[in-house]
Amino acid sequence: MKTKRTTTLLKVALSAIVLITYFTFPQVALAQSQKGELRGSLTDAETKEALPYATVAVYTAQDTVMVTFRMSDDKGNFKVPGLPLNQQLRAVITMVGLKVYRKEFTLTADKLTEDLGQIKMEQSSSMLGEIVVVAEIPPVLVKNDTLEFNASSFKTLPTALVEDLLKKLPGVAVDGGGNITVNGKTVHKILVDGKEFFGSDPKIASRNLPADVIEKVQVMNDPEVLRRDPDMPVGEIPQVINLTFKKGIKKGTFGKVYGGAGTDGRYEGGGILNAFRDTMQISVLGYSNNLNRPGFGMSDMRRIGGFDRSGMNSIMMMSNGGYAINGIGFGGMGEGIQQSSGGGANFNTVTKNGIKLNLQYFYGGIQDELNQIINTRQSLQNDTLNTLQRKDKSGNSNKHQLGGKLDWKLNSLTDLSFTPSLSFTNSFTNLGEFTDTHKGTTGPVNTGINDTRQEDEAASLSGNYALNRRFAKKGRIFNLNGTYDYAKVLQDKYSLARNSFFEPQPRTTEQDQYRDNNRYSLGIKNAVSFTEPIIKDLSAVFRLNSEYFNDENTISAFSRNPETNYYDLPEDDLSTQFDRKGWRNYITTGLKWKVGKVTVQPSVRFTALTIESDFRERAPIEQDYFYMFPSLNLQWKEISLSYNVDLREPDAVDLQPVVDNTNPLFIRYGNTELKPTVSHNVNLSLYKFDMQKGLNYNVFVYGGISNDAITRQRTVEANGVQVTRPVNTDGNWNLNGSARISKDFKYDSSRKISLGAGVFGGYNKTLLLLNGTESFSKRWNISPSVNAGLNLNDKFEFSQSLRFNIQTNNYEQGAFAAQNVITRTSDTGIVLRMPKKIVWEANFESWYSSNTVPGIQNNFGRLNAAVIFLFMKNDRAQLKLSVYDLLDQNISVSRIIRENMIEDYQTVTLTRYGMLTFTYNIRNFGGKVGSTSGNTLFRF
Template identity: 40%
Template sequence: MRNKIFMLILSMFFTGLVSAQVNNSGTLSGKLIDSATKQPMNLATVSVFKAADTVLVTYRLSIESGEFKVSGLPLDIDLRMIVSYSGYAVTRKEFKLTKDTPLFDAGTIIMTPNHANTLEEVLVYAERPPVVVKKDTIEFNAASFKTLPSALVEDLLKKLPGVQLDADGNITVNGKKVNRIMVDGKDFFGGDPKMATRNLPANLIDKVQVSDDKDELDLNPDKAKADVGQVINLKLKKAIKQGLFGKAYAGKADANRYEAGGIVNMFRDTLQVSVLGFSNNLNKAGFGFNDIRSLGGFDRSGINSISINGNGGLNVNGISFGGTGQGIQQSAGIGFNLNNEFKKGLTLNTQYFYGRTRNDITELENRQQFLGDTILTSRSNRSEVQYAKSHRLGFGLRWKIDTTSRMEFRPTLTVTNTNSDRLTNITTNSSVDGPLNASNNLQAVKGKDLGYGHTLSYFKNFKKKGRNLNLFNNISLNTTNTDQFNNVLNTFFPTGSNTIDQLRDQERANFSTSTNINYAEPLSKDLTWRLGYAMTFFENKDALATYNKDAGSGKYDQLNTILTNHLERTSWRNNISSGLNYRYKKLSVTATVNFLWLDLNNRYVSIGQKLDQHFNYIIPGANISWKEFNLSYNANVNPPGISDIQPVADNTNPLYINKGNPDLQPALSHGFNLNFFKNVTQKQLFISAYLGGNISNNGVVRSREIAANGVQTTMPVNADGIHNFYTNFYFNKQYKVNQTFSFQVGTGYNLNYTRNFLIINSKKSYVKNIDFGPFVRGGINWNDKIEWNISYNRGVNNAYYESSNFRDLKVERQNINTDLVIRVPKKFVWEMTLDHRYNSQTAPGVQKTVALLNAGLTYLFMKDDKAQLKFSVSDLLNQNRSVFRFSAENYITDRQVNILQRYFMLTFTYNIRSFGAAGKGAGGKVGGRQSLFFF
């Protein structure tokens, strides 16, 4: 009830504030017509300035009918309207709004072409429009979007219409992802968006230009326009020839918690260097994802694997930068990144990283399986310590051969060593027969991993427009050696107990190479023919040897032949494709046909068996794009993984044994996607919808046999009729009431439907799973001094079984997230985040409610606020738990893992901002969910 009253009061206050803002403002309207064609003019810029000092009040873009409406204008002030459009003469008109006449109709305005002068020559500097649309480029005048003195490019981009930044700093413009950011037309630290957005001060920027990514179009010429990424070019006020920026931080908390680190970036002409180091025991990355990602533009220097957990933990290509994995973690790392542009179009990137982590884990898992009238409950407690050390060396070479061709080569080398010691206690009980078994499982695991990979690509555009040739080659080599010692005591009720004491030695080597050639030939202005060939070769080795411990010598030297096998697989995959693409105005239609030859050769060395499989497929494909709609269809063939065909059982958990199946067939899947996105820039409205599906035959599912003593054995089998359909919808509307006050609202849903096949104790059933998650979001911003955001998410997961042998399941979840930032008085920043999760259905002993409340106060000092002193508290209520609940097959699982709880911390941060004569140094805009504990 208290929550409802609070929300009602807050809603009344919010509504009253908005109403007060609206009632004290006026509106300008009119219509724009081309003098030559007499057609209405779309996307012309209508700017309103204060007539006395030419300070921008606000602006709007005209809609397709040529009409415009500018609301939220101040009363009793002389105003000037400036109408601008690239290639047309500028129109000016002054007016004044009062409480008696709050509306001004400018009537029909005739726009006259003016090809003799550019738009900049016609306008005085102070009257430059906030937005100009030039064919395929949108240009924003940075000076028209006010930011705080300490603001970065990221803060500037957030104010631009149609530009959105998510929690990780990823950028979209009008619903399209931004692939890279350039500075004055050149790559800035590899073109990675976050390098510029999180490091360059906003007050250095003159213009922000947005256009389609031409490199992506070269790579995928038939790609739907809705799916083509964007490129942002930052035009600087003065050319930056050299600069130095970064940060250093150190913090101390109670209970011996600490953090420290530094990151320095230097660029001088064509040379760019970044160096970092960090250490902490706070269960988080030494740097945020955005800091690591921004080091030298990793997107263009070999990243192929990035993972982020809910606590902000980061893993890049297998190198942990802290906060990854489960439990409580200590992490440390060092690294450098270098970019250099040579003459004759050569660009080199070099990077090295070393990461070290330790995870202390305590986990409780409760799983309920429903078998007719019987409930089988398995409960496990795990204590584990994990260690990992990783090295990564990467290079990237890009050569722009001439204006029509370029080549790229990116090799990487990764070395990882892991160790873990864990103790797991498991009990299984039946609702009918009572206790079935108990297990005490002690394991020690040592692993070494060596990986190499490279990509080589060549792009060629010919003189004839639309004719191009692309070649790609990829190589991946990975070897993994794992020694796992298992010491297990199993007790079965009422029969007795047994023990296992063994060494499981597994060596895996995976090699793959693929070569793709694509050629495009325009047959006419609207019709293009595509021809492609792709060859892929795989070689996989899985050498598994299990040794029992000799009671006399104490050595693991007694080979267990039943649990030993050497498996080798080679595979050739050849694909020839041909297609036609037809384009007419906003319609694009592509039809393709693929001829696939798949050869699989499996050799079971230890048992002297060989199995060869040969498959031929004719696979169609299609893509249709029209305006904001895109529809595609494709088919694919996926052979089973090598672990699925390994016949030797994995008994490292003797109560849950996994076996492979050498008789598995490749899965054939048919997929489709229908998406729609609409961004109405003039109304700051964004709508997106997506519908996708996949139907598989010979899909891989795991059959399960449950013995009377509770031991479960699984094996993969093929099954037809595996379905998966997914749809989502998102609506977001931004309201800018006046210069200082804005708010936004959003809503949507995610819906996932799956139809899978279930086999348990030879009882079969299709299971239909529906997961529905609606959400609502909202937020306000008052002059960047008060920012408040809130979101509510609810989820319902239902499983329905066609057979009466299984019981229908239901899982519910809900959570509320909110954050508040207050930047008053000057030099102080107050901030708070609250994540509240609730689940009423958790198993006994598993926490139902989790309320994670973080708060902090930052004091800014020194010149340009370069120094920050912050006092923060994590998990103020001391309730934080890592709790999950999910359903799959015929069971519901509750999982609770230990996590770092309440601590108080004092941290000092110094921001380095040095850009020569180009501009004063500046720190980032302090405060907000992503900066609360990531400095």
């Protein structure tokens, strides 16, 4: 009751703040009262066709300050509302390749609308920049497939970063995690002056580059992805943002150093420095904290050195606010309480002949502790099985990575790139597990204590190359690319298990075992593609893919000898040597046909798969498969439709012919007879942004049917031991979809309200094999959400999001009891910047789940609050006093429905602490631009 009462009081308080703001800033409510409007339509004077996506900007005539702007719609019509009365205004209409149109006018109470009628825009032989005065540079331009924003048209605070600038751009959305979308499409890379200056994670640049050094923000389809796959559906092409610096900003240093101390021994500290001179960049960083979060945001990591540029292949994992890149943990990854430390350096340069070079080294280390309760409730045919697990884990991991990248533009039509990477990892884990299993009808079934100690050493050498060749003949394209990956993992695992069984008769067992598991893998992939235009709007496409793989897995198991106290008693039944190698070869032929606004790409893929598996215990197995799969891509305006077939062979661990009984209560078998899985997939997408109305909406539907899917056949024995074995099954399919709509209400350049709503839903039908019973599990999932945001001249910001997740799981013929769960999450944030030099922040998160079992908390609320004091010139220093989990209610709770079970997780995590942190932002640039020059500290 205390939690619910506190939550209610907080919501009342937040509502009161909103009401106070409403009366404090009454101009928001009256923003559109007594306002005028400009309207008209645009056509090309020469072709007589309508002109969509022209920029219509309105300025004050006296001092040329932009009031607002709009874009013309598909029919060339435009409407600019919310204009002030009794003030001389100037309309400036611009479009690439056309002369600028200007018109001065004044609106009054008697004349609320200025109708310019039909405007015929004339062709221009001059570049736009030559005929537009600096003060009237259009806020937005559309250049072919590129959307270009003029940064100076969007007001930001002196201390603002690129992320703050992006939030003000129409059609651009930035969520709380820093993920960026443009018109509903994800941005996966930020360039600076056309170069991958900060790697391919956009958050590194967006959360570290100051906004006031940026002149233009350009949004486009990723040209590198299009070179690798020219026939990719438009809706699937990732977006790229290119930031261009203002003149004079070609030399400089930026970064930050920070340090903080808190209660209960909490601390954080680190520094990141990025120095560049024209085409050269040097970056260094270091950090350490015990706050369950990365030492730097993902943005920091890539911003600093372009870690993606260095050939790391960008394999990312994210969890609980933390992340890992290619196995390097940066903190906050996983569950429990963690201490993370790391450091590295990065070097980028461009030679005189245009070769881009990168070298990079990084070290990441994590020490973690985990205390967790997992309650699993299984529905059996005539009973229920409840398993309670308590985990106590500690460990550490360390990884060193050295990488580089070479980009070489051989000539105007040919590009070559090569990215090698080398890494070394070692880790150590101690895990203690207590398991208690009951049946609903008979009571206790078994208990167990399992202590495990595991040591891992790993090394890998990987990289990729790409050669892209365009020809003078338009539409003729040649691409050659490939990857290589060699990895070695040496694992030593010691397990001591003591188990007591109460059914069918009482008994106690003990197992003391050592497993030496060595894994080696080699993969080489090469792909060639060629596109040849046949006639206008019709091209032939040819692709050849050849992939070689070789996986070796050796397991040697031993029992402890009570006489010698060494693990020298071989367990031949648990030992094996497995070697799998083979080839995957694809030949794809197809056509690309463009008819008006419709592009159709039918193709056929021929696949040959050869696998040879060698086992120590039995004769080799040779498998040869041949498939012919059709595919289709269709594009019409903003709608994309695609159909394709995927082929995936079983994982090596699923093929192992020996049992894994390191935990005698959960035993896993392999299956040497597994076949590759064939999946038929369909995708339908719609992405639309109405610039005239500021409305953004998208719909995405995808589904698939899998033949020979890998399914875990399970058996729950009378004594509660659970045994799994992978088998091939048919009839598994899924259908998922999402839809989202959002709208920005921008009354002028300083006031903005954002509203959004979305829904995600899915249906999955999967075969469940349990104790000899076959039944299809039918799982429904629907997750509606709403969000709202308010920004008043950057003085006051308010955000609210609410999400529900409803899951239900039914079974054919009622073989098992139906499972249902509802969860609700809410997130409320407030930022208040007053009085001057002081920033107040508060964030409240709440979580609720239905039907949790006794002992697992079903709701919690977490309130974080902070006050920030800005000082020194240009606010480059700040002192932040923050309190984490002010209500002291924080826990980590989650619920999962799968197969015939509901799993509840509750994890010990950080509780309330206070922290005082000092941060100094380094902003040193060669040119005097805004507030960025004049740093007396950290000069280079």
